Amino acid sequence: MDAAAAFDPWSPEFVADPYPAYAALREAGRAHWYGPTRQWLVPHHADVSALLRDRRLGRTYTHRFGHEEFGRTPPDPAHEPFHTLNDHGLLDLEGADHARIRRLVSTAFTPRTVERLAPTVRELAAGLVDGLVAAGGGDLQAAIAEPLPVAVIAAMLGIPPRDEERAMLRPWSAAICGMFELNPSEETARRAVRASVEFSAYLRELFARRRTDPGDDLVSALLAVDGLTEQERISTCVLLLNAGHEATVNTTVGGVWTLLRHDAWTGLAPAGLPVAVEELLRHDTPLQMFERWVLDDIEVGGVEIPRGSEVALLFGSANRDPAAFGPTADVLDLARADNPHVTFGAGVHYCLGAPLARLELGAVFAALRERAPGLRLAAEPVRRPGYVIRGFESLPVEV
Template structure:
């Protein structure tokens, strides 16, 4: 008989700190059935890694159904930005999309932005310094962690600075749909945001076709596959949406979760200040210790063995990335936060063919963000307890009050 877990991923205590619950469940089995979600969950690094790398466990988009949906509820724009996504497709569609997107990225966009990212971080640090100059608490999420990745993605895509403020609210509304408890109001907000974002990107694509620039949208328009194939307009729009949602949401939450961890572990903060060369490794530890993405679903296209269970064709299984990244079979002292950790095969960026295409950009952003905070604010400290986001799948801090 398979092990069945009753772990409630929406319970406040699990959302607040899932890791003790993962540890308890892990002792019961690497892969367990969750009746409420109707899918298998993994609790070990090995099982999660298998899920992410096995070709018979794919990302296959299917529209979600909701028991409280009104008869006239339509999520056409939300569906559009997923059905054409490289994240939601398998080969051969995924192969073609990823090759085109990776080809556009290979034109030096990350290196081109490296200096600019540092400049943006310094500019936002100026805002933090001004707001906290009188000793009053400032919200590091609002003034620093949120704006930086949005501005980076905006510059990457060629979004005019006057429109930067549009992006974060759209993304915030869309990603609410990835949770397992979604209200009708949240669905309506996600559809509005998707529709507005799609319309905006279509207009931007038209402008770049007429007048190409050195931005990623222009490169995506120009990129051709070996047989001359290009991205369709829907695929282009979807790719841009994915880069915003996946790219900046993860970066915001790594900074929020990571700075919370650093300010709660003074000895680690001291070590990092004493040796800035530790920053790249510390970024990997921030991702491992408190993963910004906790769960990644796959669907079985054929009967597939994961651990000691068989995931039957048509069934779903989810890799619990946060559980994988705290597995004592892989990580020494897994529940300890250690910025000097070097052996760190975390799964925060995924694995296999769906490994995050934006990982190099995310690492540059995170390293610049952390380096700037350490350099500019030697007295950075928590002013009050951080306010956690109330969701499980995308784990982050909504408000982080600090003094500088």
């Protein structure tokens, strides 16, 4: 049987537990053609890590090739607002444009800069957990996992708490991120286009306010520097909001679920939290796949992959590869010392927000262990259907 046949990203059963299929892919080879998405699946840690750093691949190809020249169909004109927003963001830029924008925004996310936020993040996490405890439980995702990172990144950007649009940040993000799933539907595209238009309009209005009344925030800083177009500023803010909370939300909820179902909640010791957070990021990766275009011919494990192809780097598989993590790769080990996971990527597109995500995850798990030591599931959670960005609809808990 073709190992790629077990890869079924639209199957709820596969999304719930893709790891046996990943093991079959790793056993069968290093690169597998997958017809339904016309991609090459790459499941091994060494290959994923190397290709993330390989400049023969890119998040886009338009800095070097036209669509027809690259053998690709141009995007649907009806989806233009989404593509304009997405294509000008840091994640999907390459070359000089990527380096220029990353240099301008990177100072906001250095470990030293992020550490200054630590007291605020810890206080916010403690308050949210206290609210859950006072209620006797509830949906951990809605009560803690979503509000914490959204509030932090919104405050960094300078989005006022009183703005009605702040309540729309998470729905806008969810709609836009729907386009990162495999073969998104036309309805998904329509939602993403609508969210792109509305989010962009809100940011233009916020920019106008900050130009006349600048503050100590990232939007004001972006407006003050030369070298950015208005669209690049908008796309940068949207990317920072989306990327700045999606992984944290899904790792918080998925991490609590993992700990509870492995009876490991009481083993989450405060002193070992940094190591435990890295293991939760590895063991059940929030971003299962990262895609790259092949800009120049490459070879993976004896398989020739020509220019114009797309590779699907399987982060979830790489993070369970025994070649990198030993015979206990499938085991949750909260004291795992050697943990070269690829959850935050690698190379020039390494996640800019990794220090902030680690701070937020450490703060929320510390607050939960201290204030809700008896945390337990109230019901089985329901997963969202998405595979690439993998998470839950909710996580009902009791305290």
